[in-house]
Amino acid sequence: MRRIKDWTEFKKYLDRGLSPQEIKDDDNDDQTQIHVIDGPMHVFFRAYDGTTHSDPSAEWTEYVNNYQSLANKTFTDSNGIPLSRSKITRTGWHYQAHSIEITTSDLSGLYNSDITGTSLGYGTIKFYDNVGTELTVQGDIDTDCVETVVDWEPAEDVEVLGGIIFQASTPADDTRLWIMAAPDIPANLGGSVPFGEGGLNLKFMGTGQIFDMDGRTPKLMPYSAVYHSNKFRLKLTHSAGVKHSLLFVAKLFREIG
Numbered sequence: 001m002r003r004i005k006d007w008t009e010f011k012k013y014l015d016r017g018l019s020p021q022e023i024k025d026d027d028n029d030d031q032t033q034i035h036v037i038d039g040p041m042h043v044f045f046r047a048y049d050g051t052t053h054s055d056p057s058a059e060w061t062e063y064v065n066n067y068q069s070l071a072n073k074t075f076t077d078s079n080g081i082p083l084s085r086s087k088i089t090r091t092g093w094h095y096q097a098h099s100i101e102i103t104t105s106d107l108s109g110l111y112n113s114d115i116t117g118t119s120l121g122y123g124t125i126k127f128y129d130n131v132g133t134e135l136t137v138q139g140d141i142d143t144d145c146v147e148t149v150v151d152w153e154p155a156e157d158v159e160v161l162g163g164i165i166f167q168a169s170t171p172a173d174d175t176r177l178w179i180m181a182a183p184d185i186p187a188n189l190g191g192s193v194p195f196g197e198g199g200l201n202l203k204f205m206g207t208g209q210i211f212d213m214d215g216r217t218p219k220l221m222p223y224s225a226v227y228h229s230n231k232f233r234l235k236l237t238h239s240a241g242v243k244h245s246l247l248f249v250a251k252l253f254r255e256i257g
Contacts, residue, residue, distance in 0.1 A: 002043050002190045007059045010034075010045040012157060012222050014067045016090055022071050030054045034063060034071075042190055089159055089218060089253040096252045103245045104148040104175070104238050107138050112152070123152045130240075142241045151183075152250075153231040159218035159253035163195075165211040167202055167246040173239045175202040179213075180235070181221065184228040191229065199237075202246065218253055 004010040013036040014020060021035040023044075030051060035044040047063060050056030056064075100123060103109030110125040127135040128147040135141045165177070176199035185191020196213065205211060221230035238244060 002185070004043050004045055007045065007062075009222065009224070010036075010043065013043060013220060014063075016220060017070065020063075020067060020071045022068075032060070090255070092255055093159070093253045094256045095161075096254055096256065098154075098250045098252055100150070100152055100234075100248045100250070101245065102148070102150055102234065102236075102248060103243055104236050105141050105145040105241050105243050107141065109148070109243070109245075110150060120154075122154050123150060125150050144240055146237060146240050148236045148238065150234040150236075151231055152234070153223075153228060154254070155223060156254060157220065157222045158230055159220050160215065161218050161251040161253070162213040162215045163251055164213070164249040165200075165202075165205075165246060166249070167205060167209075167244070168207065169245075170205060170207050171203050171238070171242065171244045173203065173242065175236060175238045175242070175244050176200060177202060178233075178235045180233045182227075182229050182231060183233040184231060191227075195232070202244070 014034075018036050021037075023033045023035060024031075030048050031046045032049045033044045033046055035042070045059070047060040048054055048057040049060050099112070101111035102125070105127060107125075107127075110123050112123045113119050126149045127141045127145040128149070129135060129140075129144040130146050132147075135145055160181070163179075177196060178194070178199060179196030181193040181195050182191035187193075200211065223230050232250070234248060236244075
């Protein structure tokens with residue numbers, strides 16, 4: 001659970017049509033906590049509601065006028081089964097398959113570009129030896145790199161549905177992959193979410209096979225230059241200097257145009 005102090009940032013969750021839950025603040029009779037839960041993300045905002053001696057804040061007034069009608073509701077389907085969302089995605093947002101090409105142990109091993117071939121600037125790739133020392137020279141990477149780490153962070157809000165992994169060939173040795181969302185935010189604050197856990201061994205994926213991760217429903221990952229709340233981290237461990245290529249396709253909703 002994470003408290004968001006910036007009202008504009010918090011409204012991004014409310015604007016998606018999710019049902020907020022109101023809880024009176026135990027520490028201050030004048031405040032109400034507005035909670036929103038979306039999959040692993042649980043965020044809340046404190047607002048002065050004016051129930052005792054103070055006037056309601058501008059944030060509370062806007063909330064009452066524009067969002068409170070959805071509060072404390074459970075949306076269900078025709079069978080009475082609770083739904084996690086009241087709509088698929090925001091108005092003006094569209095589906096996008098966003099591809100990231102990765103080659104381990106290679107300084108030029110990250111490709112993530114727009115239609116003109118210009119790098120989108122969303123990703124970084126780093127290399128480490130068996131004691132965790134970062135390697136920055138290709139010669140050292142060729143001989144000592146046993147861990148390749150890619151961080152991918154789009155500079156706008158996205159909703160994540162899942163992802164696909166494809167490899168053109170099968171590695172001869174153990175090559176394991178972990179995927180984590182929001183790695184810079186501690187798990188107890190709603191971050192460091194393991195999207196791919198256990199160490200997926202690419203050695204067991206045949207040539208031309210895919211590994212499809214389907215989250216069933218999209219999860220909002222708002223962009224924050226401070227908290228890096230929509231960053232993905234792909235960590236690969238492998239034999240020293242091995243150059244193995246794979247394609248990761250993130251399945252997203254995002255605002256386009």
